[in-house]
């Protein structure tokens with residue numbers, strides 16, 4: 001969140017399944033789609049899309 005040059009993200013009050021406070025999109029209108037947040041996220045949990053664009057669905061491979 002500190003890497004966002006436009007202060008779009010903030011720490012949410014909720015906990016995720018791993019016990020972290022995930023980032024929350026507080027000011028989406030300020031996003032300039034620079035991609036810093038998705039480059040720096042260690043869990044690859046953040047990605048950006050343009051308005052109207054469908055969010056990518058991660059592929060889950062079965063090991064069976």
Ligand code: SF4
Nearest residue numbers: 004031032034035037
């Ligand atoms: S793409 Fe990410 S880092 Fe860049 S302005 Fe938007 S929220 Fe902030």
